[in-house]
Amino acid sequence: xxxxxxxxxxxxxxxxxxxxxxxxxxxxxxxTVQNSIYSVLxxxxxxxxxxxxxxxxxxxxxxxxxxxxxxxxxxxxxxxVVMMLDVKILETSKxxxxxxxxxxxxxxxxILEISLLIGDSFFNxxxxxxxxGNEFTNNYINFYYKLDFFTDINVLGQILYTxxxxxFLIAGLLLLLAVIGAVVLTMNNNSQKTKKQMFFKQxxxxxxxxxxx
Amino acid sequence: MVNLILxxxxxxxxxxxxxxSIVYLLLYGSVVSTYKTYPLIxxxxxxxxxxxxxxxxxxxxxxxxxxxxxxxxIFNDTIICDYLSYVSKSLIAILSLVCLLVIKxxxxxxxxxxxxxxxVILLAILGFFLLCSSNELITAYLAIELQSLAFYVMASFxxxxxxxxxxxxxxxxxxxxxxxxxxLGFSIIYGLLGTLNFEDFKILYSTYTPGSSNxxxxxxxxxxxxxxxxxxxxxxxxxxxxxxxxxxxVYENSPSSxxxxxxxxxxxxILVLLIRLFQHSFHGYIYNWRYYVVxxxxxxxxxxxxxxLEQRKxxxxxxxSSISHIGYILISFSTGTLEGLQSLYAYIxxxxxxxxxxxxxxxxxxxxxxxxxxxxxxxxxxALLIKSNNIVxxxxxxxxxxxxxxxxxxxxxxxMGIFLSAIESSMYFVAIISILTSVISxxxxxxxxxxxxxxxxxxxxxxxxxPFIESFIIVCTFLSFIFLFVNPTxxxxxxxxISLLGFL
Numbered sequence: 001x002x003x004x005x006x007x008x009x010x011x012x013x014x015x016x017x018x019x020x021x022x023x024x025x026x027x028x029x030x031x032t033v034q035n036s037i038y039s040v041l042x043x044x045x046x047x048x049x050x051x052x053x054x055x056x057x058x059x060x061x062x063x064x065x066x067x068x069x070x071x072x073x074x075x076x077x078x079x080x081v082v083m084m085l086d087v088k089i090l091e092t093s094k095x096x097x098x099x100x101x102x103x104x105x106x107x108x109x110x111i112l113e114i115s116l117l118i119g120d121s122f123f124n125x126x127x128x129x130x131x132x133g134n135e136f137t138n139n140y141i142n143f144y145y146k147l148d149f150f151t152d153i154n155v156l157g158q159i160l161y162t163x164x165x166x167x168f169l170i171a172g173l174l175l176l177l178a179v180i181g182a183v184v185l186t187m188n189n190n191s192q193k194t195k196k197q198m199f200f201k202q203x204x205x206x207x208x209x210x211x212x213x
Numbered sequence: 214m215v216n217l218i219l220x221x222x223x224x225x226x227x228x229x230x231x232x233x234s235i236v237y238l239l240l241y242g243s244v245v246s247t248y249k250t251y252p253l254i255x256x257x258x259x260x261x262x263x264x265x266x267x268x269x270x271x272x273x274x275x276x277x278x279x280x281x282x283x284x285x286x287i288f289n290d291t292i293i294c295d296y297l298s299y300v301s302k303s304l305i306a307i308l309s310l311v312c313l314l315v316i317k318x319x320x321x322x323x324x325x326x327x328x329x330x331x332x333v334i335l336l337a338i339l340g341f342f343l344l345c346s347s348n349e350l351i352t353a354y355l356a357i358e359l360q361s362l363a364f365y366v367m368a369s370f371x372x373x374x375x376x377x378x379x380x381x382x383x384x385x386x387x388x389x390x391x392x393x394x395x396x397l398g399f400s401i402i403y404g405l406l407g408t409l410n411f412e413d414f415k416i417l418y419s420t421y422t423p424g425s426s427n428x429x430x431x432x433x434x435x436x437x438x439x440x441x442x443x444x445x446x447x448x449x450x451x452x453x454x455x456x457x458x459x460x461x462x463v464y465e466n467s468p469s470s471x472x473x474x475x476x477x478x479x480x481x482x483i484l485v486l487l488i489r490l491f492q493h494s495f496h497g498y499i500y501n502w503r504y505y506v507v508x509x510x511x512x513x514x515x516x517x518x519x520x521x522l523e524q525r526k527x528x529x530x531x532x533x534s535s536i537s538h539i540g541y542i543l544i545s546f547s548t549g550t551l552e553g554l555q556s557l558y559a560y561i562x563x564x565x566x567x568x569x570x571x572x573x574x575x576x577x578x579x580x581x582x583x584x585x586x587x588x589x590x591x592x593x594x595x596a597l598l599i600k601s602n603n604i605v606x607x608x609x610x611x612x613x614x615x616x617x618x619x620x621x622x623x624x625x626x627x628x629m630g631i632f633l634s635a636i637e638s639s640m641y642f643v644a645i646i647s648i649l650t651s652v653i654s655x656x657x658x659x660x661x662x663x664x665x666x667x668x669x670x671x672x673x674x675x676x677x678x679x680p681f682i683e684s685f686i687i688v689c690t691f692l693s694f695i696f697l698f699v700n701p702t703x704x705x706x707x708x709x710x711i712s713l714l715g716f717l
Contacts, residue, residue: 117435166225166288170343170355173232177336177359180239181366184329185381 016056023049036082044075061152224285224294227272227302228342234265235335242328254328259317262331266310266338273303286348290410293348293489297711301345301485304562308569309338309478311686315573316470318680322579323371323468330370334474337363341482350399350409353486357395360482361388361450367471368463380466387459391449398442405436411494418497437501443490444502450483453543454513457536461524464532465590472528473572476535477565484561487546492554499549506547507643514540514647518654526590527575530657531568534616537654538564544647545631548638551712556630558708563627563697567616570690574609577683578602581675597673598665605679608691610662615694617658618651623697623704 026049029042047070054063150158160168238261245254276299284295313334320330340360347353365388369381403409406417421431445456452460464472491502517537524530542560545553580594598606615624628651635644679687697704 114438117433117438120434163289164291164351166291167351167355169232170352170359173235173336173339174355174359174362176236176239177333177362177366180329180332180336181362184327184333184366185369185372187327 016053019049019052019056023053037079040075040078040082043078044071047071047075059152061156224276224287225292225346226276227269227306228339228346230272231265231269231335231339231342235332235339238262238265238335239329239332242332246328253326255320255326255330256317258328258331259313259320262335263310263313265335266306266313270303270306270310273299273306286412290412291349291352292343292346293411294346297485297488298346300707300711301481302342304565305338305341305345305478305481308565309334309474311569311573311690312473312477315576315683315686316473318579318683319468319470319576323470325371325468325470327370330367330470333363333366333370337367337474338478341478344482345485347486348411348489350403353490354392354396354399357450357483357486358392360479361392364388364471364475364479367474368467370471371468374468376466377468380463383459384463384467388450391446391456394442394449395446398439398446401435401439401442405433405439406431411489414490414494415496418495421497436498440491440495440498440502441505444506447483447487448509451480451539452532452536453509453539454516454536455509457513457516460536461529461532465526465529469528469572469576473569473576476531476572477568480535480539481561481565484542484546484557488554488557492546492549496549503547503549506543507640510540510543510547511643511646512540513537513543514650516540518650521654521657524657525592527592527595527661528590530592530661531571531575534654534657535564535568537650538616541628541631541647541651544640544643545634548634548640550634550638552630552634552637554712555705555708556627556634558711559704560627560631562704562707563623564616566690566693566697567612567624570608570612570687570694571616573683573687573690574605577679577687578605579677581677592661592664594674595661595665596668596670598676600673601676602679605684605687606665608687609665612691612694613658613661617655619655621698623694623701626698626701627704 023046026042026045030039030046033039033042047066051063051066051071054060054066238258241261242254242258245252284293286293313331320326337360340356340358340363344353344356344360347356365381365385368384369378371377399409406414408414408417417431449456464475467475491499495502514537517533517535517540521530521533521537524533538560542557542564545557545560547553578595578598595609598609611622615622618625618628632644632648635647
């Protein structure tokens with residue numbers, strides 16, 4: 001029995017490591033890849049692996065929401081926008097080497113500090129050991145409370161519509177503000193200027209002068 | 214126990230009223246403005262939103278509950294109503310009401326005719342109200358996002374000016390970066406302490422002594438990382454010295470009717486959150502964060518004072534002067550004592566009043582020539598203002614002397630309170646440096662007065678005559694300075710009660 005549990009734990013950890021390493025690598029690739037379409041595709045990969053991580057944590061609703069909202073809507077939107085723009089690829093490799101020493105030093109320092117502190121903070125679990133260092137002997141667990149009565153979405157709804165009702169309303173106002181701002185900043189009141197299709201320009205677009213890789 | 218909306222929750226009636234009236238104003242505006250004749254309803258919307266804010270002020274003052282209870286926690290302890298939030302919300306409501314009245318002619322001249330402008334302003338003010346009364350990290354984050362998103366829109370509202378667009382983009386990118394840092398800090402603190410509530414933090418850290426081994430999590434350095442990230446983000450939004458680079462650009466390039474809100478209203482809400490988090494909840498942890506805050510405060514006093522000497526434009530000069538004022542405020546914030554909190558609050562009230570007076574003078578004075586192309590941005594536009602408008606130049610000079618800290622004025626008293634609170638908590642070196650730097654900063658205030666009064670040119674520039682309401686507002690803020698100098702007890706009464714509640 002214990003071997004089975006250990007096996008399961010190792011398997012979980014294995015999946016965790018796979019997902020998180022893909023997540024980190026794809027996040028790196030988003031900002032380092034020159035072609036912006038590839039960068040958006042890496043973003044999609046990033047979201048998919050993040051939702052896999054959430055599945056491992058048993059947050060099914062959130063992970064499915066990730067896939068639907070981020071991958072289905074936002075990343076596809078990004079992809080459309082990127083494909084519509086005339087993206088000229090610049091010589092950025094020089095810039096990278098210019099900023100690499102200072103930026104890499106500061107970033108590496110930040111990562112080092114944070115990882116040291118995380119190792120420091122979670123090395124001992126204070127809820128397993130008491131002050132002197134003995135393990136807590138009272139391991140009574142009421143398994144009745146451990147059962148899942150509710151599904152994920154049910155619990156989220158319960159919390160959101162009762163406990164966090166004010167915050168829910170504020171989030172609604174935030175969305176309203178976002179809509180108002182987007183409409184105001186992009187609306188053109190000049191009704192005389194109608195948009196015209198320029199056939200010549202459309203036909204003469206070719207692969208070469210749209211994307212330079 | 215989960216509570217739904219109860220009768221006592223009516224205490225956030227002003228916020229509810231404001232939110233509902235925003236929705237109604239939006240409906241009204243979008244229905245009326247889509248008539249075939251395209252009527253301009255900007256003026257109407259300004260007056261309506263001023264009316265809404267007036268009713269909010271009325272509702273705040275009408276609330277007798279505050280004088281019965283010391284502090285009231287509602288909505289499952291996520292919203293707090295105490296004297297601090299009460300006074301801050303009333304101040305924000307009154308000042309933004311005055312700002313709304315002042316910007317009318319500027320909007321008319323600059324042809325900012327979309328009616329959504331006032332609605333965005335009202336949403337920002339609603340964000341400030343919620344920020345002042347938030348007692349929880351999620352609520353605070355949402356309120357900060359509400360106000361800062363509204364500010365991004367306000368900064369880039371003048372669409373045909375590329376300066377304004379640039380200001381809005383700069384503000385948006387940098388502001389959302391700092392919001393991400395804020396969320397990272399919040400999540401680290403939530404991961405370690407397992408709670409989001411300010412009162413719970415207070416209880417956790419009430420018996421905390423640094424270095425004792427029996428509280429492993431409370432003592433861990435990761436808490437300090439989280440608090441540092443929160444401090445960085447909030448200092449960014451306050452434009453404290455190493456993170457101040459965005460603020461002169463945004464102040465200079467965004468339309469002046471938005472800048473008056475950035476300058477006058479925006480600091481108080483974030484300072485209230487800082488007071489709640491760091492003076493109330495994590496006050497037991499003060500010896501781990503106050504040294505950084507002192508360093509940043511002195512740095513921003515120096516940067517704000519020295520860099521402003523170079524400025525030739527009034528708006529960026531005022532932006533740098535606001536950086537140095539935030540430095541003074543942070544000096545008394547970092548003392549962590551009752552006197553420090555009291556002098557902080559007195560200083561921010563006087564700073565907001567002075568900012569209101571100066572910015573409304575800046576907005577109301579309109580050059581007769583070339584106003585549409587270049588507004589009166591340069592300092593030289595005010596040359597010999599004394600000849601063309603005597604009273605305004607007297608108000609201008611007195612208020613500038615007050616925020617410079619000249620002795621027989623209220624600015625001197627509050628600034629002295631800051632230095633005294635620094636000295637009382639044995640920060641002698643900080644006090645000496647900031648006193649010396651305030652002498653430097655007096656130079657550029659006096660230079661403005663010299664330009665207004667004694668410039669050696671023959672002809673000054675002519676201005677349009679001032680409208681009634683605006684001149685009334687300028688004179689009222691000016692007279693409030695005189696009144697506060699004669700009777701500063703009112704200021705001290707407010708700030709002392711707040712400083713008591715911060716520690717209870």
